Amino acid sequence: MTDSDITPRKRFHALDARERARWLDPAEAEFCAHGFENASLNRILKQAGMSKGRSYHYFADKGELFRATLDRRMAGIAELCDAAVLAAKEPGLFWQEVAALGARLTAALQKDERLAALIRTLHQERAAQQACAVQLDVFRARVEALLTAGQAIGAVRGDLPTSLLVAVTLQLIVTVDHWFADHAAALDMAQEQLLSRQAFGLLIAPLIPPSQFGDDLP
Structure with missing residues:
Protein backbone atom coordinates (compact mmCIF):
# COMPACT_ATOMS: atom_id res chain seq x y z
CA MET A 1 0.00 0.00 0.00
CA ALA A 75 -12.59 9.88 25.05
CA GLY A 76 -12.65 11.15 28.62
CA ILE A 77 -16.29 10.14 29.09
CA ALA A 78 -16.15 6.87 27.14
CA GLU A 79 -16.30 4.92 30.40
CA LEU A 80 -19.70 6.44 31.24
CA CYS A 81 -21.43 3.61 29.43
CA ASP A 82 -25.11 2.71 29.37
CA ALA A 83 -24.70 -1.01 30.12
CA ALA A 84 -26.52 -0.77 33.46
CA VAL A 85 -29.53 0.89 31.78
CA LEU A 86 -29.68 -1.80 29.10
CA ALA A 87 -29.46 -4.53 31.76
CA ALA A 88 -32.37 -3.18 33.86
CA LYS A 89 -35.24 -5.64 34.14
CA GLU A 90 -38.01 -3.47 35.57
CA PRO A 91 -39.17 0.14 34.95
CA GLY A 92 -38.15 1.62 38.29
CA LEU A 93 -34.60 0.35 38.01
CA PHE A 94 -34.44 1.40 34.35
CA TRP A 95 -35.20 5.04 35.19
CA GLN A 96 -32.89 4.98 38.21
CA GLU A 97 -30.03 3.90 35.96
CA VAL A 98 -30.94 6.48 33.31
CA ALA A 99 -30.93 9.19 36.00
CA ALA A 100 -27.57 7.98 37.30
CA LEU A 101 -26.11 8.00 33.77
CA GLY A 102 -27.46 11.51 33.21
CA ALA A 103 -25.94 12.70 36.48
CA ARG A 104 -22.53 11.28 35.55
CA LEU A 105 -22.63 12.94 32.15
CA THR A 106 -23.71 16.26 33.68
CA ALA A 107 -20.89 16.11 36.22
CA ALA A 108 -18.39 15.31 33.46
CA LEU A 109 -19.50 18.30 31.40
CA GLN A 110 -19.40 20.59 34.44
CA LYS A 111 -15.79 19.55 35.05
CA ASP A 112 -14.75 19.85 31.41
CA GLU A 113 -15.70 23.26 30.05
CA ARG A 114 -14.01 22.65 26.71
CA LEU A 115 -15.93 19.45 26.07
CA ALA A 116 -19.14 21.30 26.93
CA ALA A 117 -18.19 24.10 24.52
CA LEU A 118 -17.47 21.66 21.68
CA ILE A 119 -20.75 19.83 22.21
CA ARG A 120 -22.68 23.10 22.22
CA THR A 121 -21.02 24.04 18.95
CA LEU A 122 -22.21 20.69 17.63
CA HIS A 123 -25.75 21.45 18.80
CA GLN A 124 -25.84 24.95 17.39
CA GLU A 125 -24.04 24.86 14.04
CA ARG A 126 -25.30 22.95 11.05
CA ALA A 127 -21.85 22.80 9.49
CA ALA A 128 -20.45 21.17 12.64
CA GLN A 129 -23.28 18.63 12.56
CA GLN A 130 -22.48 17.78 8.96
CA ALA A 131 -18.82 17.34 9.85
CA CYS A 132 -19.72 14.99 12.70
CA ALA A 133 -22.54 13.10 11.00
CA VAL A 134 -21.05 9.72 11.90
CA GLN A 135 -20.71 10.57 15.60
CA LEU A 136 -24.26 11.93 15.70
CA ASP A 137 -25.59 8.79 14.04
CA VAL A 138 -23.82 6.68 16.67
CA PHE A 139 -25.31 8.78 19.48
CA ARG A 140 -28.77 8.59 17.91
CA ALA A 141 -28.45 4.82 17.67
CA ARG A 142 -27.49 4.59 21.34
CA VAL A 143 -30.52 6.65 22.36
CA GLU A 144 -32.73 4.41 20.22
CA ALA A 145 -31.21 1.30 21.83
CA LEU A 146 -31.98 2.69 25.31
CA LEU A 147 -35.57 3.53 24.40
CA THR A 148 -36.11 0.14 22.77
CA ALA A 149 -34.79 -1.59 25.89
CA GLY A 150 -37.13 0.54 27.98
CA GLN A 151 -40.10 -0.37 25.81
CA ALA A 152 -39.32 -4.07 26.23
CA ILE A 153 -39.82 -3.85 30.01
CA GLY A 154 -42.67 -1.32 30.00
CA ALA A 155 -40.59 1.64 31.17
CA VAL A 156 -41.00 3.57 27.89
CA ARG A 157 -44.27 4.08 26.07
CA GLY A 158 -44.90 1.82 23.12
CA ASP A 159 -47.86 3.61 21.54
CA LEU A 160 -45.69 5.91 19.43
CA PRO A 161 -43.00 5.12 16.84
CA THR A 162 -39.58 4.75 18.41
CA SER A 163 -38.16 7.10 15.79
CA LEU A 164 -40.53 9.85 17.01
CA LEU A 165 -39.53 9.27 20.64
CA VAL A 166 -35.86 9.45 19.66
CA ALA A 167 -36.43 12.73 17.80
CA VAL A 168 -38.29 14.24 20.77
CA THR A 169 -35.61 13.09 23.22
CA LEU A 170 -32.76 14.51 21.16
CA GLN A 171 -34.54 17.84 20.70
CA LEU A 172 -35.19 18.13 24.44
CA ILE A 173 -31.55 17.35 25.21
CA VAL A 174 -30.45 20.14 22.87
CA THR A 175 -33.02 22.58 24.31
CA VAL A 176 -31.99 21.91 27.91
CA ASP A 177 -28.31 22.18 27.00
CA HIS A 178 -28.91 25.52 25.26
CA TRP A 179 -30.69 26.86 28.34
CA PHE A 180 -27.84 25.89 30.64
CA ALA A 181 -25.33 27.38 28.19
CA ASP A 182 -27.18 30.71 28.35
CA HIS A 183 -27.71 30.73 32.12
CA ALA A 184 -24.79 28.78 33.62
CA ALA A 185 -22.83 31.95 34.43
CA ALA A 186 -25.60 33.04 36.82
CA LEU A 187 -25.74 29.67 38.63
CA ASP A 188 -23.43 28.32 41.29
CA MET A 189 -22.49 24.64 41.21
CA ALA A 190 -25.20 23.58 43.68
CA GLN A 191 -27.94 25.42 41.76
CA GLU A 192 -26.78 23.96 38.47
CA GLN A 193 -26.75 20.43 39.86
CA LEU A 194 -30.24 20.85 41.35
CA LEU A 195 -31.67 22.25 38.12
CA SER A 196 -30.01 19.50 36.14
CA ARG A 197 -31.76 16.88 38.27
CA GLN A 198 -35.08 18.67 37.91
CA ALA A 199 -34.62 19.08 34.16
CA PHE A 200 -34.27 15.32 33.95
CA GLY A 201 -38.02 15.18 34.57
CA LEU A 202 -38.59 17.18 31.38
CA LEU A 203 -36.59 14.65 29.40
CA ILE A 204 -38.42 11.57 30.63
CA ALA A 205 -41.98 12.96 30.78
CA PRO A 206 -42.73 12.36 27.06
CA LEU A 207 -41.41 8.81 27.37
CA ILE A 208 -43.48 7.57 30.30
CA PRO A 209 -46.33 5.20 29.31
CA PRO A 210 -49.65 7.11 29.38
CA SER A 211 -51.13 4.55 31.79
CA GLN A 212 -48.78 5.82 34.50
CA PHE A 213 -50.43 9.24 34.41
CA GLY A 214 -53.80 7.87 35.50
CA ASP A 215 -57.13 7.92 33.69
CA ASP A 216 -57.41 11.68 33.10
CA LEU A 217 -55.40 11.68 29.88
CA PRO A 218 -56.82 10.42 26.57
Whole structure:
Protein backbone atom coordinates (compact mmCIF):
# COMPACT_ATOMS: atom_id res chain seq x y z
CA MET A 1 0.00 0.00 0.00
CA THR A 2 1.42 3.38 -0.99
CA ASP A 3 1.12 6.56 1.06
CA SER A 4 -1.41 7.87 -1.47
CA ASP A 5 -3.70 4.96 -0.55
CA ILE A 6 -3.75 5.99 3.13
CA THR A 7 -6.43 8.46 4.17
CA PRO A 8 -5.45 11.68 5.95
CA ARG A 9 -7.33 10.46 9.04
CA LYS A 10 -5.25 7.27 9.21
CA ARG A 11 -2.04 9.26 8.81
CA PHE A 12 -3.06 11.47 11.72
CA HIS A 13 -3.89 8.54 14.01
CA ALA A 14 -0.52 7.01 13.18
CA LEU A 15 1.20 9.98 14.86
CA ASP A 16 2.26 9.70 18.48
CA ALA A 17 0.23 11.46 21.18
CA ARG A 18 2.61 14.41 21.39
CA GLU A 19 2.37 15.12 17.67
CA ARG A 20 -1.40 14.75 17.67
CA ALA A 21 -1.61 17.22 20.56
CA ARG A 22 0.48 19.69 18.56
CA TRP A 23 -2.45 19.86 16.13
CA LEU A 24 -5.37 19.36 18.48
CA ASP A 25 -4.44 21.71 21.32
CA PRO A 26 -4.60 24.90 19.20
CA ALA A 27 -7.57 23.53 17.25
CA GLU A 28 -9.48 22.92 20.47
CA ALA A 29 -8.75 26.42 21.74
CA GLU A 30 -9.90 27.93 18.44
CA PHE A 31 -13.12 25.93 18.17
CA CYS A 32 -14.04 26.59 21.80
CA ALA A 33 -13.45 30.32 21.39
CA HIS A 34 -15.06 30.85 17.99
CA GLY A 35 -17.30 27.88 17.21
CA PHE A 36 -16.95 25.88 14.01
CA GLU A 37 -17.81 28.23 11.17
CA ASN A 38 -15.96 31.22 12.63
CA ALA A 39 -12.88 29.19 13.55
CA SER A 40 -9.86 30.07 11.43
CA LEU A 41 -7.75 27.26 10.05
CA ASN A 42 -4.97 29.80 9.46
CA ARG A 43 -4.93 30.77 13.14
CA ILE A 44 -4.83 27.10 14.14
CA LEU A 45 -1.94 26.43 11.78
CA LYS A 46 -0.04 29.46 13.03
CA GLN A 47 -0.37 28.30 16.63
CA ALA A 48 0.60 24.76 15.64
CA GLY A 49 3.57 25.99 13.61
CA MET A 50 2.34 24.06 10.59
CA SER A 51 1.76 24.86 6.92
CA LYS A 52 -1.56 24.56 5.14
CA GLY A 53 -0.05 21.97 2.81
CA ARG A 54 0.97 19.89 5.80
CA SER A 55 -2.54 20.12 7.24
CA TYR A 56 -4.01 18.49 4.14
CA HIS A 57 -1.67 15.56 4.70
CA TYR A 58 -3.58 14.80 7.92
CA PHE A 59 -6.98 16.49 7.50
CA ALA A 60 -9.05 16.69 4.33
CA ASP A 61 -10.79 19.83 5.64
CA LYS A 62 -11.64 21.82 8.76
CA GLY A 63 -14.49 19.43 9.48
CA GLU A 64 -12.09 16.52 9.93
CA LEU A 65 -9.98 18.60 12.30
CA PHE A 66 -13.05 19.49 14.35
CA ARG A 67 -14.10 15.83 14.42
CA ALA A 68 -10.65 14.76 15.63
CA THR A 69 -10.74 17.46 18.31
CA LEU A 70 -14.16 16.34 19.53
CA ASP A 71 -13.18 12.65 19.48
CA ARG A 72 -10.16 13.33 21.69
CA ARG A 73 -12.25 15.22 24.23
CA MET A 74 -15.06 12.64 24.18
CA ALA A 75 -12.59 9.88 25.05
CA GLY A 76 -12.65 11.15 28.62
CA ILE A 77 -16.29 10.14 29.09
CA ALA A 78 -16.15 6.87 27.14
CA GLU A 79 -16.30 4.92 30.40
CA LEU A 80 -19.70 6.44 31.24
CA CYS A 81 -21.43 3.61 29.43
CA ASP A 82 -25.11 2.71 29.37
CA ALA A 83 -24.70 -1.01 30.12
CA ALA A 84 -26.52 -0.77 33.46
CA VAL A 85 -29.53 0.89 31.78
CA LEU A 86 -29.68 -1.80 29.10
CA ALA A 87 -29.46 -4.53 31.76
CA ALA A 88 -32.37 -3.18 33.86
CA LYS A 89 -35.24 -5.64 34.14
CA GLU A 90 -38.01 -3.47 35.57
CA PRO A 91 -39.17 0.14 34.95
CA GLY A 92 -38.15 1.62 38.29
CA LEU A 93 -34.60 0.35 38.01
CA PHE A 94 -34.44 1.40 34.35
CA TRP A 95 -35.20 5.04 35.19
CA GLN A 96 -32.89 4.98 38.21
CA GLU A 97 -30.03 3.90 35.96
CA VAL A 98 -30.94 6.48 33.31
CA ALA A 99 -30.93 9.19 36.00
CA ALA A 100 -27.57 7.98 37.30
CA LEU A 101 -26.11 8.00 33.77
CA GLY A 102 -27.46 11.51 33.21
CA ALA A 103 -25.94 12.70 36.48
CA ARG A 104 -22.53 11.28 35.55
CA LEU A 105 -22.63 12.94 32.15
CA THR A 106 -23.71 16.26 33.68
CA ALA A 107 -20.89 16.11 36.22
CA ALA A 108 -18.39 15.31 33.46
CA LEU A 109 -19.50 18.30 31.40
CA GLN A 110 -19.40 20.59 34.44
CA LYS A 111 -15.79 19.55 35.05
CA ASP A 112 -14.75 19.85 31.41
CA GLU A 113 -15.70 23.26 30.05
CA ARG A 114 -14.01 22.65 26.71
CA LEU A 115 -15.93 19.45 26.07
CA ALA A 116 -19.14 21.30 26.93
CA ALA A 117 -18.19 24.10 24.52
CA LEU A 118 -17.47 21.66 21.68
CA ILE A 119 -20.75 19.83 22.21
CA ARG A 120 -22.68 23.10 22.22
CA THR A 121 -21.02 24.04 18.95
CA LEU A 122 -22.21 20.69 17.63
CA HIS A 123 -25.75 21.45 18.80
CA GLN A 124 -25.84 24.95 17.39
CA GLU A 125 -24.04 24.86 14.04
CA ARG A 126 -25.30 22.95 11.05
CA ALA A 127 -21.85 22.80 9.49
CA ALA A 128 -20.45 21.17 12.64
CA GLN A 129 -23.28 18.63 12.56
CA GLN A 130 -22.48 17.78 8.96
CA ALA A 131 -18.82 17.34 9.85
CA CYS A 132 -19.72 14.99 12.70
CA ALA A 133 -22.54 13.10 11.00
CA VAL A 134 -21.05 9.72 11.90
CA GLN A 135 -20.71 10.57 15.60
CA LEU A 136 -24.26 11.93 15.70
CA ASP A 137 -25.59 8.79 14.04
CA VAL A 138 -23.82 6.68 16.67
CA PHE A 139 -25.31 8.78 19.48
CA ARG A 140 -28.77 8.59 17.91
CA ALA A 141 -28.45 4.82 17.67
CA ARG A 142 -27.49 4.59 21.34
CA VAL A 143 -30.52 6.65 22.36
CA GLU A 144 -32.73 4.41 20.22
CA ALA A 145 -31.21 1.30 21.83
CA LEU A 146 -31.98 2.69 25.31
CA LEU A 147 -35.57 3.53 24.40
CA THR A 148 -36.11 0.14 22.77
CA ALA A 149 -34.79 -1.59 25.89
CA GLY A 150 -37.13 0.54 27.98
CA GLN A 151 -40.10 -0.37 25.81
CA ALA A 152 -39.32 -4.07 26.23
CA ILE A 153 -39.82 -3.85 30.01
CA GLY A 154 -42.67 -1.32 30.00
CA ALA A 155 -40.59 1.64 31.17
CA VAL A 156 -41.00 3.57 27.89
CA ARG A 157 -44.27 4.08 26.07
CA GLY A 158 -44.90 1.82 23.12
CA ASP A 159 -47.86 3.61 21.54
CA LEU A 160 -45.69 5.91 19.43
CA PRO A 161 -43.00 5.12 16.84
CA THR A 162 -39.58 4.75 18.41
CA SER A 163 -38.16 7.10 15.79
CA LEU A 164 -40.53 9.85 17.01
CA LEU A 165 -39.53 9.27 20.64
CA VAL A 166 -35.86 9.45 19.66
CA ALA A 167 -36.43 12.73 17.80
CA VAL A 168 -38.29 14.24 20.77
CA THR A 169 -35.61 13.09 23.22
CA LEU A 170 -32.76 14.51 21.16
CA GLN A 171 -34.54 17.84 20.70
CA LEU A 172 -35.19 18.13 24.44
CA ILE A 173 -31.55 17.35 25.21
CA VAL A 174 -30.45 20.14 22.87
CA THR A 175 -33.02 22.58 24.31
CA VAL A 176 -31.99 21.91 27.91
CA ASP A 177 -28.31 22.18 27.00
CA HIS A 178 -28.91 25.52 25.26
CA TRP A 179 -30.69 26.86 28.34
CA PHE A 180 -27.84 25.89 30.64
CA ALA A 181 -25.33 27.38 28.19
CA ASP A 182 -27.18 30.71 28.35
CA HIS A 183 -27.71 30.73 32.12
CA ALA A 184 -24.79 28.78 33.62
CA ALA A 185 -22.83 31.95 34.43
CA ALA A 186 -25.60 33.04 36.82
CA LEU A 187 -25.74 29.67 38.63
CA ASP A 188 -23.43 28.32 41.29
CA MET A 189 -22.49 24.64 41.21
CA ALA A 190 -25.20 23.58 43.68
CA GLN A 191 -27.94 25.42 41.76
CA GLU A 192 -26.78 23.96 38.47
CA GLN A 193 -26.75 20.43 39.86
CA LEU A 194 -30.24 20.85 41.35
CA LEU A 195 -31.67 22.25 38.12
CA SER A 196 -30.01 19.50 36.14
CA ARG A 197 -31.76 16.88 38.27
CA GLN A 198 -35.08 18.67 37.91
CA ALA A 199 -34.62 19.08 34.16
CA PHE A 200 -34.27 15.32 33.95
CA GLY A 201 -38.02 15.18 34.57
CA LEU A 202 -38.59 17.18 31.38
CA LEU A 203 -36.59 14.65 29.40
CA ILE A 204 -38.42 11.57 30.63
CA ALA A 205 -41.98 12.96 30.78
CA PRO A 206 -42.73 12.36 27.06
CA LEU A 207 -41.41 8.81 27.37
CA ILE A 208 -43.48 7.57 30.30
CA PRO A 209 -46.33 5.20 29.31
CA PRO A 210 -49.65 7.11 29.38
CA SER A 211 -51.13 4.55 31.79
CA GLN A 212 -48.78 5.82 34.50
CA PHE A 213 -50.43 9.24 34.41
CA GLY A 214 -53.80 7.87 35.50
CA ASP A 215 -57.13 7.92 33.69
CA ASP A 216 -57.41 11.68 33.10
CA LEU A 217 -55.40 11.68 29.88
CA PRO A 218 -56.82 10.42 26.57
